[in-house]
Amino acid sequence: MNHLSLIIKREYLTKVRNKSFIVMTFLSPIIFVGIFALVAYLSSLNNDTVRNISVLDESGFFTEEFNSTPHTRYQILTNVSLEEAKKQAETKEVYGLLYIPKTENLESLSKGITFYSEDSPSLSLMGDINDLLENKVNTLKLREAGIDSETIKSLHININANQETFKGMETSKLGSGLKLIFGGAAGYLLFMFIIIYGNMIMRSVIEEKTSRVIEVIISSVKPRLLLLGKIFGTTLAGITQFLVWVVLILVLMTVVTSVFGIDPAAGSPSQQVLENSVDGGTQQIIHDVMLEINNLPIANLIVMFVLFFVGGYLLYASLYASVGAAVDSETDTQQFMMPILMPLILAVYVGFFTVIDNPHGTVSQVFSYIPFTSPVVMLMRIPFGVPLWQQILSVVILFATFGGMVWFAAKIYRVGILMYGKKPTYKEIYKWLKY
Amino acid sequence: MEKLLVVNNVSKTYGDYKALNNVSIEVEKGSIFGLLGPNGAGKTTLIRIINQITMPDTGSVILDGEPLQPHHIQYIGYLPEERGLYKTMKVGEQALYFAQLKGLSKQEAKERLKYWFDRLEIGDWWDKKIQELSKGMAQKIQFVVTVLHNPKLLIFDEPFSGFDPINANLIKDEILKLREDGATIIFSTHRMESVEEMCDHIALIHKSNKILDGKLVDIKRQYRSNMFEIGLITPNHAVTAAILKDKFEIFPAAFKSINDELQYKVKVPDSVSKNEFVSYLMTQGQLTHFVEVIPSASDIFIETIQKN
Numbered sequence: 001m002n003h004l005s006l007i008i009k010r011e012y013l014t015k016v017r018n019k020s021f022i023v024m025t026f027l028s029p030i031i032f033v034g035i036f037a038l039v040a041y042l043s044s045l046n047n048d049t050v051r052n053i054s055v056l057d058e059s060g061f062f063t064e065e066f067n068s069t070p071h072t073r074y075q076i077l078t079n080v081s082l083e084e085a086k087k088q089a090e091t092k093e094v095y096g097l098l099y100i101p102k103t104e105n106l107e108s109l110s111k112g113i114t115f116y117s118e119d120s121p122s123l124s125l126m127g128d129i130n131d132l133l134e135n136k137v138n139t140l141k142l143r144e145a146g147i148d149s150e151t152i153k154s155l156h157i158n159i160n161a162n163q164e165t166f167k168g169m170e171t172s173k174l175g176s177g178l179k180l181i182f183g184g185a186a187g188y189l190l191f192m193f194i195i196i197y198g199n200m201i202m203r204s205v206i207e208e209k210t211s212r213v214i215e216v217i218i219s220s221v222k223p224r225l226l227l228l229g230k231i232f233g234t235t236l237a238g239i240t241q242f243l244v245w246v247v248l249i250l251v252l253m254t255v256v257t258s259v260f261g262i263d264p265a266a267g268s269p270s271q272q273v274l275e276n277s278v279d280g281g282t283q284q285i286i287h288d289v290m291l292e293i294n295n296l297p298i299a300n301l302i303v304m305f306v307l308f309f310v311g312g313y314l315l316y317a318s319l320y321a322s323v324g325a326a327v328d329s330e331t332d333t334q335q336f337m338m339p340i341l342m343p344l345i346l347a348v349y350v351g352f353f354t355v356i357d358n359p360h361g362t363v364s365q366v367f368s369y370i371p372f373t374s375p376v377v378m379l380m381r382i383p384f385g386v387p388l389w390q391q392i393l394s395v396v397i398l399f400a401t402f403g404g405m406v407w408f409a410a411k412i413y414r415v416g417i418l419m420y421g422k423k424p425t426y427k428e429i430y431k432w433l434k435y
Numbered sequence: 436m437e438k439l440l441v442v443n444n445v446s447k448t449y450g451d452y453k454a455l456n457n458v459s460i461e462v463e464k465g466s467i468f469g470l471l472g473p474n475g476a477g478k479t480t481l482i483r484i485i486n487q488i489t490m491p492d493t494g495s496v497i498l499d500g501e502p503l504q505p506h507h508i509q510y511i512g513y514l515p516e517e518r519g520l521y522k523t524m525k526v527g528e529q530a531l532y533f534a535q536l537k538g539l540s541k542q543e544a545k546e547r548l549k550y551w552f553d554r555l556e557i558g559d560w561w562d563k564k565i566q567e568l569s570k571g572m573a574q575k576i577q578f579v580v581t582v583l584h585n586p587k588l589l590i591f592d593e594p595f596s597g598f599d600p601i602n603a604n605l606i607k608d609e610i611l612k613l614r615e616d617g618a619t620i621i622f623s624t625h626r627m628e629s630v631e632e633m634c635d636h637i638a639l640i641h642k643s644n645k646i647l648d649g650k651l652v653d654i655k656r657q658y659r660s661n662m663f664e665i666g667l668i669t670p671n672h673a674v675t676a677a678i679l680k681d682k683f684e685i686f687p688a689a690f691k692s693i694n695d696e697l698q699y700k701v702k703v704p705d706s707v708s709k710n711e712f713v714s715y716l717m718t719q720g721q722l723t724h725f726v727e728v729i730p731s732a733s734d735i736f737i738e739t740i741q742k743n
Binding site: 006014 | 486487488511513522524581
């Protein structure tokens with residue numbers, strides 16, 4: 001068996017057998033699902049509460065407008081003064097009192113309307129009430145001006161310009177959205193993976209130094225092999241953990257949702273939006289989404305996702321490894337953390353602001369070749385159509401940089417062991433490269 | 436004698452610091468070579484160069500007739516001064532891992548480990564983790580890991596540190612046995628009594644330079660000072676002492692004896708032969724003790740360092 005596979009095997013087994021690793025592997029999904037269940041449970045509680053609202057409409061314009069919904073119940077008061085209504089509202093279990101004064105004309109109406117409640121009312125409820133009143137007043141005004149609201153509706157025409165490339169491929173807003181979701185999800189996943197497992201690689205590189213085993217090891221294998229083995233071994237352990245998480249979360253989610261009867265999407269805003277448009281075209285939307293997904297270059301995306309994800313992860317892993325190689329203990333790593341995270345954050349920013357604005361602009365192009373940002377930026381650009389040679393060039397640059405980084409880290413590692421117990425500065429590391 | 440290792444004019448500089456300056460050594464096959472020197476002299480740098488942990492700036496290293504190459508690491512067993520093992524790994528797994536890194540097959544490594552574990556009576560530690568062992572126990576494992584692949588050249592940097600006297604003795608015997616079985620050993624230590632007992636050949640490095648090199652016996656001969664320890668029974672000690680003081684350079688001496696005698700170390704001028712000196716002493720009284728003072732390795736070490 002050659003050295004690299006031996007090292008990978010050892011790293012992998014050491015990580016996977018580590019007690020805290022095992023605990024985290026099984027605990028994280030439980031915590032995740034637990035938090036999810038808690039939030040879902042709490043928001044379902046929230047939804048169950050019914051708000052009683054008394055309405056005192058002295059103007060008489062709105063008597064027929066307040067229709068009770070499952071969560072808000074309107075009670076129209078008649079033949080009481082404002083003072084009495086307030087007293088009533090305070091003594092009874094009423095959320096609030098909406099008071100609409102009697103006025104001469106519609107213009108002055110807006111000034112006198114008041115909502116009384118014990119605490120500040122919820123924003124969404126106030127929004128709903130304001131919309132309701134405004135609509136009614138507008139309709140009344142239009143009628144006053146002699147225009148029928150039906151006429152207005154019939155005059156309104158929706159425009160949604162069709163998008164088509166010169167080659168005849170249809171594009172659409174929905175498609176762009178999907179592309180962004182794909183790119184964003186890929187970038188976010190990479191970001192998470194690097195942050196979770198990068199530190200693990202760094203710690204693993206420091207391990208030989210803290211346990212003083214370094215000289216024995218380094219007189220048996222080349223530092224480059226050792227670092228490569230550590231990066232691959234730890235990555236495999238990370239992938240194992242990640243897969244366990246995904247499977248466990250899926251299983252637990254299924255169990256939780258079926259046992260507690262929680263609808264996973266309940267209470268989320270999208271649910272309400274969907275509910276509103278349910279008659280109009282859920283079917284239509286699903287159909288459109290499927291159509292757009294079919295329009296995406298699926299095979300290209302999957303291959304490039306794998307390549308950029310692996311390449312991007314390995315590159316950042318080798319950066320973490322270099323930090324580990326430069327220091328003696330974890331406490332010395334702080335000063336090197338920022339320079340690693342900066343390009344990653346930059347990549348996400350460029351991805352979400354520049355690429356969305358102009359997928360093929362100069363900035364997007366440049367950043368999709370720079371290896372520290374290309375995994376995120378290029379992945380976000382690909383759905384918008386990038387020539388294959390550009391994609392390949394970017395992948396090649398990425399992997400070449402990874403190789404270079406490992407060489408760099410190995411160099412630092414070899415020299416770093418000769419300098420026990422000294423906290424290195426950037427200047428010294430530069431000098432080490434020349435040894 | 437055939438040379439296993441030849442280091443030719445090796446220099447190494449770290450930044451502004453010169454760690455080794457034109458150092459050459461030759462290690463004979465089957466010998467125990469003592470690499471001595473104060474802390475920070477450059478011994479460890481030289482050892483690291485031989486182990487290819489770091490490269491020399493100038494000069495060359497020849498192992499068994501070939502310039503040093505990466506594959507040579509399997510012929511070398513190195514026990515560094517800064518030593519340790521993976522704390523959370525089990526003893527057996529760990530030993531197997533290192534053996535395989537040194538090029539042994541898993542099967543072969545297992546057989547040899549069994550031999551060594553039986554020999555050092557540590558067989559039942561196989562499934563223990565290093566962190567559960569005492570320091571001395573871990574050192575034993577480390578020793579086994581170092582010698583397991585039957586290297587031609589063994590380099591021990593302070594091999595006895597961390598051992599109690601019983602285990603230190605055990606390890607010393609093992610080292611001597613390895614030499615008998617054909618291994619060549621480079622041995623770096625500050626414990627001069629073990630240099631005295633074990634080394635055939637020594638080199639002394641001080642401030643990056645080699646300042647002394649040769650067979651231990653030759654060096655001792657070189658450092659002999661014609662000093663003799665004598666015991667003399669005389670009618671009047673005070674008178675004889677005065678006479679001796681007049682004729683020679685004398686130093687107080689103390690050795691165990693059942694006689695009431697005059698005890699001195701006497702430096703004899705080169706012009707006077709041993710026989711003449713003995714004859715002269717016999718005229719002064721009854722000679723009960725006559726021994727040449729041989730410089731100890733420790734004396735040579737201190738004297739040479741102070742001279743430089």
